Amino acid sequence: MYGLIILLLIVAQPAFAQQPAWYLLSRDDGCVDLKILVKAERLPRLPVSPEDFASMLRERGEEVTVGPLADSPAELSGKVVQVTIGNGRAPVFVTEDICRTIGQGS
Known part of the structure; x- marks a missing residue:
């Protein structure tokens, strides 16, 4: 029984590893942890x-669209994503590898 559970955990691990780590892109601070959104948007988690993030906002009735940042190069597809909220806010999410690239440019 325990062997089966361990086997399932080992097999499932690569699926979790493939999910990129996301950060919020700040004009002033570069890449910041998503924890800032929990407080700013009063999110449940x-x-x-x-x-x-968009799903949580939709659940509370906000109009939200998710898509690439306008005029971003094709190679950034899926790595730089803008969430446009009906009230005019539009946070930009970036993956960890983009943050590393930004850090190298400093």
């Missing part, structure tokens, strides 16, 4: 992706 930490979002794990831009889509998850």
Whole structure:
């Protein structure tokens, strides 16, 4: 029984490893932890992706769209995502590898 559980955990692990770590892109501070959204947007929990963040906002009745940042190059597809909220806010989410690239440019 325990062997089966351990086997399932080992097999499932790569699926979890494939999910990118997301950060919020700040004009002033570069990449910041998504924890800032929990407080600013009064979220019930930490979002794990831009889509998850949008889903939480939709659940409370907000109009939200998720898509690429305008005029971003094709190679950034899926790595730089903007969540546009009906009230005019539009946080930009970036993956960890984009944050590393930004850090190298400093």
